[in-house]
Amino acid sequence: xxxxxxxxxxxxxxxxxxxxxxxxxxxxxxxxxxxxxxxxxxxxxxxxxxxxxxxxxxxxxxxxxxxxxxxxxxxxxxxxxxxxxxxxxxxxxxxxxxxxxxxxxxxxxxxxxxxxxxxxxxxxxxxxxxxxxxxxxxxxxxxxxxxxxxxxxxxxxxxxxxxxxxxxxxxxxxxxxxxxxxxxxxxxxxxxxxxxxxxxxxxxxxxxxxxxxxxxxxxxxxxxxxxxxxxxxxxxxxxxxxxxxxxxxxxxxxxxxxxxxxxxxxxxxxxxxxxxxxxxxxxxxxxxxxxxxxxxxxxxxxxxxxxxxxxxxxxxxxxxxx
Amino acid sequence: xxxxxxxxxxxxxxxxxxxxxxxxxxxxxxxxxxxxxxxxxxxxxxxxxxxxxxxxxxxxxxxxxxxxxxxxxxxxxxxxxxxxxxxxxxxxxxxxxxxxxxxxxxxxxxxxxxxxxxxxxxxxxxxxxxxxxxxxxxxxxxxxxxxxxxxxxxxxxxxxxxxxxxxxxxxxxxxxxxxxxxxxxxxxxxxxxxxxxxxxxxxxxxxxxxxxxxxxxxxxxxxxxxxxxxxxxxxxxxxxxxxxxxxxxxxxxxxxxxxxxxxxxxxxxxxxxxxxxxxxxxxxxxxxxxxxxxxxxxxxxxxxxxxxxxxxxxxxxxxxxx
Numbered sequence: 001x002x003x004x005x006x007x008x009x010x011x012x013x014x015x016x017x018x019x020x021x022x023x024x025x026x027x028x029x030x031x032x033x034x035x036x037x038x039x040x041x042x043x044x045x046x047x048x049x050x051x052x053x054x055x056x057x058x059x060x061x062x063x064x065x066x067x068x069x070x071x072x073x074x075x076x077x078x079x080x081x082x083x084x085x086x087x088x089x090x091x092x093x094x095x096x097x098x099x100x101x102x103x104x105x106x107x108x109x110x111x112x113x114x115x116x117x118x119x120x121x122x123x124x125x126x127x128x129x130x131x132x133x134x135x136x137x138x139x140x141x142x143x144x145x146x147x148x149x150x151x152x153x154x155x156x157x158x159x160x161x162x163x164x165x166x167x168x169x170x171x172x173x174x175x176x177x178x179x180x181x182x183x184x185x186x187x188x189x190x191x192x193x194x195x196x197x198x199x200x201x202x203x204x205x206x207x208x209x210x211x212x213x214x215x216x217x218x219x220x221x222x223x224x225x226x227x228x229x230x231x232x233x234x235x236x237x238x239x240x241x242x243x244x245x246x247x248x249x250x251x252x253x254x255x256x257x258x259x260x261x262x263x264x265x266x267x268x269x270x271x272x273x274x275x276x277x278x279x280x281x282x283x284x285x286x287x288x289x290x291x292x293x294x295x296x297x298x299x300x301x302x303x304x305x306x307x308x309x310x311x312x313x314x315x316x317x318x319x320x321x322x
Numbered sequence: 323x324x325x326x327x328x329x330x331x332x333x334x335x336x337x338x339x340x341x342x343x344x345x346x347x348x349x350x351x352x353x354x355x356x357x358x359x360x361x362x363x364x365x366x367x368x369x370x371x372x373x374x375x376x377x378x379x380x381x382x383x384x385x386x387x388x389x390x391x392x393x394x395x396x397x398x399x400x401x402x403x404x405x406x407x408x409x410x411x412x413x414x415x416x417x418x419x420x421x422x423x424x425x426x427x428x429x430x431x432x433x434x435x436x437x438x439x440x441x442x443x444x445x446x447x448x449x450x451x452x453x454x455x456x457x458x459x460x461x462x463x464x465x466x467x468x469x470x471x472x473x474x475x476x477x478x479x480x481x482x483x484x485x486x487x488x489x490x491x492x493x494x495x496x497x498x499x500x501x502x503x504x505x506x507x508x509x510x511x512x513x514x515x516x517x518x519x520x521x522x523x524x525x526x527x528x529x530x531x532x533x534x535x536x537x538x539x540x541x542x543x544x545x546x547x548x549x550x551x552x553x554x555x556x557x558x559x560x561x562x563x564x565x566x567x568x569x570x571x572x573x574x575x576x577x578x579x580x581x582x583x584x585x586x587x588x589x590x591x592x593x594x595x596x597x598x599x600x601x602x603x604x605x606x607x608x609x610x611x612x613x614x615x616x617x618x619x620x621x622x623x624x625x626x627x628x629x630x631x632x633x634x635x636x637x638x639x640x641x642x643x644x
Binding site (some may be wrong): 082084085086141222223227236237242243244245248249250251252253254255256257258259260261262263264265266267268269 | 408579583
């Protein structure tokens with residue numbers, strides 16, 4: 001079969017012939033019709049992931065046909081028995097197990113779920129990892145509810161955009177930040193009330209004025225210098241969900257603000273099988289259509305990886321493999 | 323009546339004649355038999371509290387007689403309707419409302435609760451604010467349960483010692499830190515498994531070795547440089563309750579550790595009426611006797627304030643007013 005294979009770090013993966021997987025007992029062979037790119041794939045290709053093995057078929061997100069029926073793949077394996085955290089053996093398909101950037105993948109029966117009926121393969125492939133991560137941080141961890149004010153930082157990435165869609169669908173009042181005015185405009189078309197460009201130093205004040213009061217929930221994947229502003233933007237009882245840390249360590253965090261305002265800072269990554277099932281239910285109930293940024297063929301994967309490396313995307317970068 | 327009155331900041335409060343309060347409708351007059359000192363009283367006397375008014379009778383903790391029956395006073399007023407955080411008008415008796423370092427206090431009917439039968443006035447007076455703060459941070463916020471490993475930093479202060487007693491009573495495995503080996507020894511006699519002196523740079527490793535694994539819950543009131551070590555000491559799914567910040571801002575906090583380990587950092591201060599009622603139930607059920615450090619007469623209040631300012635105490639500093 002054809003597959004996008006990483007042979008060595010710091011090189012783009014290449015489309016090549018690769019041995020077609022043979023399903024073991026309790027496994028299912030999925031004929032992939034679409035897949036989607038995640039930052040994880042880019043980091044692995046750049047050698048910025050622990051324990052990278054070669055050769056590996058990259059890709060954590062996929063939708064396709066199993067036994068003739070459309071399915072979506074749950075990317076996590078072995079979450080474990082505690083809903084609060086993943087077990088040590090937990091992994092995501094696409095490293096070290098071969099992933100979805102291929103004609104076929106073998107996955108456990110439990111990882112294959114019916115594709116939501118309102119979605120096609122391209123949009124269904126855009127859902128799994130971003131949807132799972134967004135659902136867990138927004139609902140399972142931050143316990144966000146209708147009517148609450150939610151700030152989503154760095155809008156544009158797959159998880160942030162999915163959080164925006166979920167929050168709007170659930171009846172929250174959503175605000176965003178971005179380094180791009182264009183992305184803020186796109187967020188508004190998706191239902192955000194407004195946003196601020198964080199390249200301006202006045203962004204915290206702008207958000208405060210837009211919202212008229214503090215935030216009940218903030219969803220952040222940056223950390224770094226701006227995090228202290230997020231704490232100040234929180235209402236009493238506010239929750240800050242952290243699912244990434246692209247800006248590095250957080251300096252100068254005030255314990256006084258945290259305890260006096262009864263703030264919760266809640267780390268979250270990926271999600272359990274239960275989170276995944278609840279996320280799919282939510283997507284079906286609200287007929288949510290994931291935002292697809294651009295569609296590439298696997299032959300042009302280099303362009304897809306470049307687009308994500310440069311942070312140009314709004315929503316998911318998808319591969320059409322039909 | 324006699325009362326310990328603060329006339330001006332940066333002076334010790336003085337015992338003097340003061341007008342006896344007259345209960346309003348729905349209020350109760352309590353003839354105080356004992357009261358206890360809190361850091362709050364020392365900070366107010368040092369002018370380190372917002373909106374200080376003079377003259378004021380200090381004191382948030384008290385036990386006494388109301389209508390001939392022994393009662394303990396709930397120090398919080400107007401928590402508000404949301405269990406997650408205190409409302410804006412929330413206040414603690416002892417500033418700006420007159421407090422418990424006096425022969426009499428008028429408080430709302432709802433603030434007066436029957437004194438636990440297994441306690442005398444001196445020990446009951448040691449309970450309210452420390453017990454409320456400890457209960458909320460340990461149970462309501464961190465959701466700590468039997469069998470979990472709990473680290474309590476800076477053992478010696480009233481809240482920390484009460485947390486230790488509650489955690490031991492609830493069947494948790496408790497570890498402590500302190501700058502004093504003597505306080506660690508006292509914690510062990512109260513049921514802690516062991517502890518480390520944080521004046522030694524090796525304290526995080528010592529705690530790790532004592533426990534054999536990471537902590538499920540950490541209760542901290544310091545913040546500052548050592549906080550990053552606390553995050554590293556957390557097990558996956560671990561919760562860090564923050565109820566103070568005596569060491570100031572937290573530098574260099576890793577978002578990666580927080581999200582990858584699904585850690586929760588939970589600010590907590592004081593507690594709701596519901597927290598207070600549950601705390602009293604817990605104390606009665608487990609027959610917990612608060613640790614009294616030393617007992618003073620109000621005439622010698624200066625010595626009590628000095629002892630707390632210097633951090634010499636282990637448990638509560640109590641005034642005998644019978």
